[in-house]
Amino acid sequence: MPLHTVQVYAGTGAGVGAHVRSLAAGLAARGLRVTVCAPPGAERCFRFTAAGAHVAPLPVHQRARAVALLRHIAEGADLVHAHGMWAALVAVLALRGRSRVPLVVTWHRRGHPEGVQASVARLLERRVARTARVVLGATPDLVRRARRRGARDARLAPVALPGPAPAAGAAGATGSGDGAAPAEESGRAKLRADLGAVARPLVLAVGRLTPDQGHHTLLTAAGAWRELDPQPLVAVVGEGPERAALHRRITDEGLPVVLLGRRDDTTALLAAADVAVLGARWTGRSLLAQEALRSGVPLVATPAGSLPELVGDAALLVPYGDAPALAGAVGALLGEPELHARLVRAGRERAARRPTEDETVAHVLSVYDEVAGAVRDG
Incomplete structure (x- = not known):
């Protein structure tokens, strides 16, 4: 049976959505079953289905319903990968009591809450960091932040820019555009x-x-x-x-x-x-x-x-x-x-010199194999 991964995306940024789409396409091409839980409008923007994934609408404005939906979907999954803090919190709640379904979390960015909100944010980050088997940080400071919050395993994740690169002779941003199609x-x-x-x-x-x-x-x-x-x-x-x-x-x-x-x-x-x-x-x-x-x-x-x-x-x-x-x-x-x-x-x-999409997918897949293997062997 191919590994079944659930990607959780809360619609919190075009860059994150493009990364999830790229990841879904690369994993599906390698034979994995991929389910993307995302807001209803995300499919129109990112075409996860065309990438080879099954899509489940995620009601991001109704956390209790989102938790229940993800809990149901995760019943048949080998691993859940949440992208962003809201998605990670929903995944933590959905997987409570299900130690056989490991959680991987990618932190793509951090906010700047103040006052009481900052204290709440620290508590939520701590809960997510300590629950996840692996926290992947898009930047070195996010990796350090995850470790401060108690992550058992925090690593820097290569994140490629999705999409084809311009042709070698493409025009620059200014000038007459010599060499452009x-x-x-x-x-x-x-x-x-x-x-x-x-x-x-x-x-x-x-x-x-x-x-x-x-x-x-x-x-x-x-x-x-x-x-x-x-x-x-x-x-x-x-x-x-x-x-x-x-x-x-x-x-x-x-x-x-x-x-x-x-x-x-x-x-x-x-x-x-x-x-x-x-x-x-x-x-x-x-x-x-x-x-x-x-x-x-x-x-x-x-x-x-x-x-x-x-x-x-x-x-x-x-x-x-x-x-x-x-x-x-x-x-x-x-x-x-x-x-x-x-x-x-x-x-x-x-x-x-940036990582390619293939390199990014290969890195994430190696994390999945490691985490899923540890659960099987445990």
Whole structure:
């Protein structure tokens, strides 16, 4: 009988969903039975079924029902792999009393709760860390965090950027697009025209609209870029509770910024951009950063989480919340072609050294074999 794994995804980020989809496809291709428990809308975004997985809708807004559903599904499973803290907590509750079904947890990111919420978060993290057979951290600091919370086995997990890499002759993020396929260049031009960035630079930011993502800092920097000629257009992809406040600032201050909301074409938007900005207070293996490196789009980011290790010298790093530094870094990339070209080259070279999807799946499968084997032998 092939190993049956259950992947639990709570819909807490496009990067996590893409990783789960990649993992499901790789495991299914190796003969494993894969069930993905995910919010109803996740199948439309990530097509887990097409990857070879069975999909079970997970009612993320009803924890008791989610626990009961996962408990039922786990009856026939050899292993449960939860991605993210909410998914991990549901899995811990669902597997209570079922020591024969081991739990593997991947921590992709961490939040920044304050006050009472911070104390509750520490308790939940401790319970998850101590219950899981293995905690896989997407970054070294997450591995250290899991160990502080009492994890019996915490390891760094290679996480590849899913999806095919651009062709070797693909166009960069700026310039005439020499070497690009005509269809690719045409699509890029159409996207820029739709946004109103035909004769002006396009700066792209992607992330949930929450206070810790640095969007207000980006808006302040955008005010400074009005002095540039041509004036850049800033496009922000994402939704969240800060949308109304950001929209109010954009309108009141007349900022050259558009809020695009949720988009299914983020990769294409990134390829059409001149510069990508990641201003978060903390991030894990940022999907935006990895895609920017691979696509040859210069990145300006904060030295948050694992980003310095991830990007190396292939990005300009500025302090979190420092609008003048952000404005200066983006202005330098737009005004200095040699700096822009150097980061494009460095980004592609660094992306080529990242773990592949096959390597990521092989690593996870080795963990599964080890954990499932220990249960059988125990």
